[in-house]
Amino acid sequence: MSVETVASLGASRPRAAGAAPAGASKFGLAAAVAWRNLWRNRRRTWLAVGGVAFATALVQFSMSMQVGGYAAQIEAATDFFVGHVQIQRSDYVEQARFEQTINGVTSLVRSLEVRPDIRSVAPRVEAFALASVDERSFGVQVLGMDAARERRTVGFLKRINAGRMATGPDEVVLGSALARNLGAGLGDEVVVLGAGKEGGVAALAASVSGILNSGIAELDRSLMLAPINAVQGAFGLGDEAHTLVVRSADPLAGAELVGALNTELPQGAKARNWDAVLPDLRQGIELDRLGSVFLYGIIIVVVTFSVVNTFIMTVFERTREFGLLRAIGMRPGAIIGMVQLEAFCIWLLGVGVALALMVPIIVWLSSYGLYLGEEISQIETNMFLPDRIHPRLSWAVSLTAPAIMLGGVQLAALAPALRIRRLQPVAALRAQE
């Protein structure tokens, strides 16, 4: 028997007369088959769509709450005392020695304040000393502050709940616990003794103009606030400061601002974002984020299994149809592609439903916020938690859940669809519809 093989079979199909460019018309009817097949069993399709929509909406909403919550937490923490960015001498970050100051602070602050990405800058001098009232003495951290700039940068001075901020060189504000320990009240005189920059004695005698109740015990029992000029003078500093606290125009663009500042700052000075200044807060957020990823993963896996079930039934019920398609020459890969297209349609519907439901809700809540209750409100200060969370809609929030669901749904369809590859046309054509 004389036979020949046709090399063109398989690797590349011979093009029929009037053939379209490769891929140009491959999907038209396959897409129609995929889409219309969804509606052969509407209840099952809507169940699968509902599952995808539920998982997507749940993850979207949770993520928007998380992002909003983190933003509020960060804002609360930075707005309280730390600011968005801090500038210090790099060795001060490591060693925190008194003499490690930034020089030429006045001009540096002014040059920073004109930047469009910075809203305000507050210089601080930080010294340790012994404060005495009559017979009582306690170690204190003296913070020299520019009150006007401080108010523009953070909300710390709002915590002065008795009296007012010190305005002259002979006035100080005491932390509430420190005042109590010293037995000092408004108008009482406090004597401060410390070591100056050049090793001399730093002395300051001032009356108490205000009492600060920050809500943080550690600060309230050690802080003493005074005008920056007074502290600079008393401790032998010139136009110097230890820290410049920066409020940026966009709190979420802190990293970019830090990058830009670190190329422009005087040698030895270093800008750090809030997450470097408050590593505990950053780690807490990271930990929370990791926990959520685990939770989202479980939700998505559960939904994916329900979609697997849908496609197991689809492939089982349409064995004969797939056998026919194999018989007339459709390649297994193309049939699997068609099933994947059905999965894509389910995903598209599910995500569409989820977006249609969740986006208006998130947008509305982002304006009005979600009240967390009285108890949370009470621990707001210590935990940097706001009493009301404003969910945030972002590209990440909108697209992360749909993207993961797309992968999940495609995998869910692929597992049963791979059976098509092993399908024998003759056996499949004998299957019952």
Add this chain to the structure above:
Amino acid sequence: MSSASQAVARCVNVSRIYEEDAVPVTALTNVDFELAQGEFVGLAGPSGSGKSTLLNLIGGLDRASQGEIAVDGVALQTLNETQLADLRLHKIGFVFQSYNLVPVLSAQENVEFILQLQGVHPTARRERALDALASLGIGTLAHRRPGELSSGQQQRVAIARSIVTNPVLLLADEPSANLDSATTEELLKLLRRLNDERGLSILTATHDPLVMGYAKRRVQLRDGAIVEDAAVSGA
């Protein structure tokens, strides 16, 4: 029988043995068969005689346990699954007992679908599908889905799908099994017309004596072997 050079399908010493519950079942034994260009051959025989098996082997839907099969000069045993799929797509038309139309596609789309697999341009495939349906007298039903068509109309759509690609061979497995005799008669006239006018080679497996009446050559199978092979005089 025609000469070897004109053979559309050729089987040499073909056997097919299935395993059923680990027990070997012989469906075909050492079959030699040749179908020439333009022939209309009816395969007859009782159930289990091997008619459908032979059809499936020639159609590349199944593989022989032994022997050689060639369609249009292509040795099927040398082809992998993808190449077999391509051979079916380009060279063979199938008509099945239960029509096997895609239920969610209209008659026209069912016919177009196979042209899409061939990569034919949408405009051209639409024209060709409508022409095929019109040539079988169901052009006006082009937009109906299979569920909206009678058995005879569905079988016509299946035939339109099988011929629209201009195959070298049409394989029909019990094409009249679900049709009444009047519709069967119409269908057979149609097949005969395709054979006479287009020179389409047709191999049909059937129980139906009516079908055998339209064939130009009758092949009788029994217990997996050809027991009779004769041209029909005056056909």
